Amino acid sequence: MLHAVIMAGGSGTRFWPASRKHKPKQLLNLAGSRTMIQSTLDRLGDLVPPQRQHVITNRVLVDEIRKQLPDLPPENVVGEPCKRDTAPCVGLAAALVSHDDEDATMLVMPSDHVIADPAAFRDAVQAGQRLIDEDPDRIVTFGIRPTYPAESFGYIHRGEPIAAVGGKAFYVKRFREKPSRATAEDYLSTGEFYWNSGIFMWRASLIRDALARHQPDMHGHLQTIADAIGRPDYADVLEREFTAIDGTSIDYAVMERHPNVVVIEAPFPWDDLGSWQSLSRLHEPDDHGNTVVANHIGIDTGGTIVHGDPDHTIVTIDVEDLVIVQTKDATLVAHKNAEERVREAVAELQKRGSDSLL
Structure with a gap:
C-alpha cells in the first residue's frame, strides 16, 4: 500500500521573524488560508488515508503539528530526538512504515512546498506507483523543468526516456549539486536537466536495504530502533540510537549511489518557498x-x-x-x-x- 511521509523538521530561519523555533514556516499560512503542512496533506486527497500518513519532525513541534493535523493518529506524528539530516529521517520512517506494512511504498515529501495543481500531483504520484510496481528496485523522483538558471537548487540530469509512461519519465544519469550561475545556464540550455524537487517514491524495504548497503553504521542504529518498536523501552532506544547516528542527506546516502533511479517530469506547478x-x-x-x-x-x-x-x-x-x-x-x-x-x-x-x- 502507499504511505505518505512528510519531512517537517526544518527551522525556516530565512522566514524570520514570522518563522520561529516553535512555529517554523511549515506551520505558517504563507501561501493561503491553510498552513504549509496542512496544504501538503490536503493535496493527497483520497490517495492516501490519514492512517497511512506519517510526519517526521523536530520533537518540539510534535504538539503543534498534532493540533494542526487532527485527522492523523497522534502516533503518526513522530519527533526526532535531534536533527540528523534527511537520510536518518527517511530511514526512521521506513522502519515505522515497514512495521505495519512489509510491502509498503513510500511517498516522501517536504512539508513546505507549494503545488498549485493537486490533481496533477496525484496523477504524477500514481504514475510513480506504476513504475515501482513494474520494477520494485526502482527509486522514483520528480523533476521540475527549470524556468531560470537557479543556483539554489540541486539538479537532475535525465537520460533515456521510459516509453511506458508517455515519454514523461526518464532514467537518471546523475544528480548534480547546486551549481554556479554559469553552470546553471549551461544546464538550462541543454533541456536535459530538472530541478530536484526533493519528492521521492520507493519501496520501504528497498530504502532500508540501500541504507544497509551504503550506510551500514546508520542502518545498524536504525535497525536497533526498528527492533524496539512496540516495546516498553522504545522511547529510550530511539533517543539513544538516533542521537548516535552520523547524519547525512538521503541524496548522498542513497540517491546518488542507487543504479536504478527514474525521474518523472512534474506536470504540476511547484515552488519551494525558500525565502x-x-x-x-x-x-x-x-x-x-x-x-x-x-x-x-x-x-x-x-x-x-x-x-x-x-x-x-x-x-x-x-x-x-x-x-x-x-x-x-x-x-x-x-x-x-x-x-x-x-x-x-x-x-x-x-x-x-x-x-x-x-
Missing part, C-alpha cells in the same frame, strides 16, 4: 512591483515585499527593493539582495540570548 522573495511568485505584484500581504500604504515605493499583521498599518515612503516583515514583537527591514543574511540576524539573536525572538 521572502518567493511571495512575489505566489501573490501578484501591484503596478509598482510591490508584493503586499499586509495593511500597507506605499508612497513612491517599488519592488518591495511587505508582510505583516492585518491590524497593523505599514507605511513606506520613497523606498525600493526592500523586504519588510512585521510581527507583534519583531520587524525585519532588509534589501532584497541581502535577505540571505537573515540567518546572520538569527545567529546574533542566539548570541545575545534573545530566546523569545527565536
Whole structure:
C-alpha cells in the first residue's frame, strides 16, 4: 500500500521573524488560508488515508503539528530526538512504515512546498506507483523543468526516456549539486536537466536495504530502533540510537549511489518557498512591483515585499527593493539582495540570548 511521509523538521530561519523555533514556516499560512503542512496533506486527497500518513519532525513541534493535523493518529506524528539530516529521517520512517506494512511504498515529501495543481500531483504520484510496481528496485523522483538558471537548487540530469509512461519519465544519469550561475545556464540550455524537487517514491524495504548497503553504521542504529518498536523501552532506544547516528542527506546516502533511479517530469506547478522573495511568485505584484500581504500604504515605493499583521498599518515612503516583515514583537527591514543574511540576524539573536525572538 502507499504511505505518505512528510519531512517537517526544518527551522525556516530565512522566514524570520514570522518563522520561529516553535512555529517554523511549515506551520505558517504563507501561501493561503491553510498552513504549509496542512496544504501538503490536503493535496493527497483520497490517495492516501490519514492512517497511512506519517510526519517526521523536530520533537518540539510534535504538539503543534498534532493540533494542526487532527485527522492523523497522534502516533503518526513522530519527533526526532535531534536533527540528523534527511537520510536518518527517511530511514526512521521506513522502519515505522515497514512495521505495519512489509510491502509498503513510500511517498516522501517536504512539508513546505507549494503545488498549485493537486490533481496533477496525484496523477504524477500514481504514475510513480506504476513504475515501482513494474520494477520494485526502482527509486522514483520528480523533476521540475527549470524556468531560470537557479543556483539554489540541486539538479537532475535525465537520460533515456521510459516509453511506458508517455515519454514523461526518464532514467537518471546523475544528480548534480547546486551549481554556479554559469553552470546553471549551461544546464538550462541543454533541456536535459530538472530541478530536484526533493519528492521521492520507493519501496520501504528497498530504502532500508540501500541504507544497509551504503550506510551500514546508520542502518545498524536504525535497525536497533526498528527492533524496539512496540516495546516498553522504545522511547529510550530511539533517543539513544538516533542521537548516535552520523547524519547525512538521503541524496548522498542513497540517491546518488542507487543504479536504478527514474525521474518523472512534474506536470504540476511547484515552488519551494525558500525565502521572502518567493511571495512575489505566489501573490501578484501591484503596478509598482510591490508584493503586499499586509495593511500597507506605499508612497513612491517599488519592488518591495511587505508582510505583516492585518491590524497593523505599514507605511513606506520613497523606498525600493526592500523586504519588510512585521510581527507583534519583531520587524525585519532588509534589501532584497541581502535577505540571505537573515540567518546572520538569527545567529546574533542566539548570541545575545534573545530566546523569545527565536
